[in-house]
């Protein structure tokens with residue numbers, strides 16, 4: 001390696017280190033605080049050496065049905081992801097393939113759903129769900145999250161569908177397949193990276209969502225984000241349990257992203273058309 | 275095997291007609307080549323036959339059944355796309371399997387057909403590969419194999435050789451010819467390459483600007499072009515066209531004067547403006563005392579091995595002649611020429627139509 005290259009490499013690593021510190025410090029604080037005994041939690045300077053304790057975790061599960069809340073979060077997030085990918089990609093396929101001069105307007109209209117500030121529609125949704133008996137059910141969250149996730153999926157998937165060569169679908173049409181079969185066997189597999197990206201966005205958004213979950217769920221469908229914040233009350237803030245809960249919240253997102261990562265490959269259509 | 279018939283078929287995009295009411299009959303088992311310059315509507319015509327484009331007007335039949343409203347999958351056609359359109363997420367074997375699945379064959383029959391086709395096209399070693407792991411020539415053969423396994427009634431080819439290098443093109447061209455002899459399936463083949471058309475076709479359909487200019491066997495379109503466009507489009511180097519006027523039983527142009535061949539005598543009138551055509555190979559150099567058609571100056575000579583191409587100037591007119599290389603004159607030399615009267619073509623100057631007695 002010659003000198004300028006080496007200097008460049010050093011710079012790159014320095015920059016990476018800074019970025020990593022910025023992103024990992026909060027996670028370190030959460031992880032370490034969740035196993036710190038309460039008395040030393042806010043010691044200054046922070047205690048670096050201590051005997052870890054899992055009392056916050058046991059307390060977390062003892063004082064709240066936290067496992068149930070995790071399941072609620074999972075149902076809401078996975079449900080909305082599946083729902084959004086299904087209908088979002090079908091809509092995106094139509095928008096990508098139907099030639100009509102107003103199709104762009106339709107696409108933009110769908111995206112505009114996403115621009116609504118959620119807080120503005122919370123109360124109307126509350127009334128609607130109360131009237132329909134969906135209040136405090138996972139289904140309510142799935143519906144709400146999908147109204148945000150579908151527009152995103154449509155836009156992401158439209159881009160990926162646009163990249164799938166028409167000739168492949170025409171070849172399949174001549175080979176004897178109908179529209180939905182072509183979509184399922186040819187177009188969708190080639191847009192798999194788009195599905196993976198969309199799934200990650202949908203899942204993370206739904207899993208992390210707070211305001212709707214707070215307003216539209218009670219003891220039955222409560223999600224982990226709301227549950228964690230319930231340790232923050234006017235009389236006391238139970239930092240240990242908040243940290244323990246927060247650390248647990250982080251895990252599914254990481255697992256989900258790592259699972260989807262193997263689909264995030266480029267060049268899937270290589271070799272199909274010259 | 276199926277016959278195909280187009281009756282006044284029109285393709286319109288918005289207000290623009292790109293195919294203008296063409297009539298075409300293709301017999302069972304015939305190898306028909308649609309030939310024409312880029313943008314003349316060959317692909318559009320082929321895609322209408324395949325069912326990938328709607329027919330705007332007129333009637334399209336395959337096997338005596340009108341198929342205007344029939345889906346591509348129910349037309350019994352298979353197509354080889356110009357860019358091959360292989361399914362990139364499937365192996366070569368899966369590409370063929372996918373094409374066969376709608377036929378609902380028994381597993382053993384599917385395997386038999388795949389293996390047979392793979393051997394026929396030399397793909398048996400490549401069945402487990404993905405398209406991205408194949409060379410251009412191999413991809414082309416996979417595209418053919420995928421069409422072939424289905425044993426369709428009609429094969430459609432859209433410039434299947436245009437992405438191959440010259441040597442491979444010749445080789446695959448021969449293979450396609452052999453394939454047709456062996457299978458006898460009706461083939462519609464689109465190309466802008468006249469060599470492909472001449473060597474493969476039973477019948478050539480020459481198109482220009484969405485019209486059919488002439489339909490006929492390779493010999494017919496070469497020896498009896500219906501108009502000036504076909505005459506100059508077929509043959510390389512192109513036929514020489516010389517403006518002339520009929521006068522005293524002669525074709526009189528700028529510094530040229532040619533006796534009108536007997537077969538044209540009744541078809542022209544004195545004073546008529548025409549153009550006559552002569553292929554470069556039908557111009558010969560005179561060394562004896564024979565009566566010359568014209569005298570020309572040699573501007574450039576191009577040595578091709580057995581032959582030489584001469585760029586000639588007669589007055590304001592430029593002509594190309596192809597002569598045996600050993601007769602090649604020096605550049606700037608004056609040469610005396612003879613045009614073979616048997617090979618002379620005469621076109622109406624205005625309409626461009628041949629004055630030759632047409633078979634149809």
Ligand SMILES: Nc1ncnc2c1ncn2[C@@H]1O[C@H](COP(=O)(O)OP(=O)(O)O)[C@@H](O)[C@H]1O
Nearest residue numbers: 287292310311312313314315316317318319464
């Ligand atoms: N989808 C389309 N919309 C409008 N014009 C088109 C479309 N497809 C083809 N054309 C026009 O039709 C003409 C014929 O095209 P094509 O059949 O592809 O020609 P060829 O295959 O002979 O080169 C061209 O002038 C082309 O611009």
Ligand SMILES: [Mg+2]
Nearest residue numbers: 316317318433
């Ligand atoms: Mg074309």
